[in-house]
Amino acid sequence: MKIPKRIQPLVDDGLVDEVTSQLMSGKEASVYIVRCGETIRCAKVYKEASQRSFKKASAYREGRKVRNSRRARAMEKGSGFGREQQEKVWQNAEVDALYKLAEAGVRVPSPYGCFDGVLLMELITDDEGYVAPRLNDVTMSAEQAVEDHDVMMGYIVKMLCVGLIHGDLSEFNVLVDEYGPVIIDLPQAVDASANNNAEWMLTRDVNNIRDYYSQFAPELSKTEYAKEMWALYEKGELTPEIELTGKVQENTVEADLAAIMQEIDAARNEERFRQERLKEAKDGVDESKFNWSEN
CATH class of the missing domain: 1.20.5 (Single alpha-helices involved in coiled-coils or other helix-helix interfaces)
Structure with a gap:
């Protein structure tokens, strides 16, 4: 296929040899399948701010820090340079989160770098080599739903333990390969300790995943993992190895x-x-x- 304009510099620099097809076009980026030597990867091309339809982006940017004081001042003033720097921060947030979460033991696509708004990363495939399906396209037994839900809760805990919340997690942002769930789409990841919206974003993430798996295992609908996680996180008692119950001790004394x-x-x-x-x-x-x- 014709090489997209934004990917052409990567071809010129020898980072990409061929663009084979477009995988998807979403609210914040378009994703292409590319060949890099003998390896098939994907290239995520972020859309310009004026083209993105992602709502309430400022709520996700809250708490993101920039070390360079000049850049920080420009971003606060909203100047042309500041908006450009804000875009770079937005784009780099995903690659930074991918590296951080992979190190923490969360299954995410392996990143290979972000180049002028194009993120090169691993292409997640199924056991036959085809692009792995999204969770919303997968059906499963009750036993499998409980098992995968437990895995996802563990991933969310590990994310929170390194100070990150996905912020837009649902069955549409999880791929399923032969080994289980893989979390994707992280440019809006928020700082759990610095963002005032952190708790409700965590709750929404957890409940979205719970609600999907509960279609196959109805007993999951009664769990309260978000409340349990956040309570432990606030007390400094949340660890990657912790065994959650999905229950919260409520004050039931009338x-x-x-x-x-x-x-x-x-x-x-x-x-x-x-x-x-x-x-x-x-x-x-x-x-x-x-x-x-x-x-």
Whole structure:
């Protein structure tokens, strides 16, 4: 096929030998299957900001830090240079997350570098060598659903342990090869400790995955892994090896209204009694003075 304009520089530099086909076009990027020597990989071409349809991008960028102070100031001001730098940060976020998560033991495509808005990475295939299907195209037994759901919860825990939340995780951002789930699409990954939206993004990620697998294993719909993960994370007790239960100890003790009202009445009576004693003491002093003068 014709080489896309954005990939041409990689061909010129010998990083890509051939573009064989377009794999998909999404809200933030287009993905192509490419040949690099004897290896088949994929090239993710990020769309320009004006062409992206990803909603609420600012919510995902919150907390991302830039070491270069000049770049940071430009990004805050929203100048042309600042917008250009913001795009680079957005694009590099995915390759940085891929390296970080692979090291943490999360199954993600292996990255081979990001070159001017084009991310070269591993092409995930099935056992027959075809492009691996997305999770939303896969059906499974209840037993397999429970097993893969457990794997995914483990991956999300490992992500959180290195300070990352996917931010847009669902059955559409997970591939399934012969070894199980592989998490993809990470340019919007958020810093769990610096983003004010971190907790609800984690909850949405976890619940999206839970809801999909619960179609095959209904008992999963009652689990509360997001609450459990976040509670442990906030207490500094979350570790990659932790065994989660999917349950959260809720405070189920109902308020005893009668007892509360009794305490309120007792407090009122005590205060009334105290005021009466004060009044009696004051009156008693006055009366003693009056009686003394009479004598």
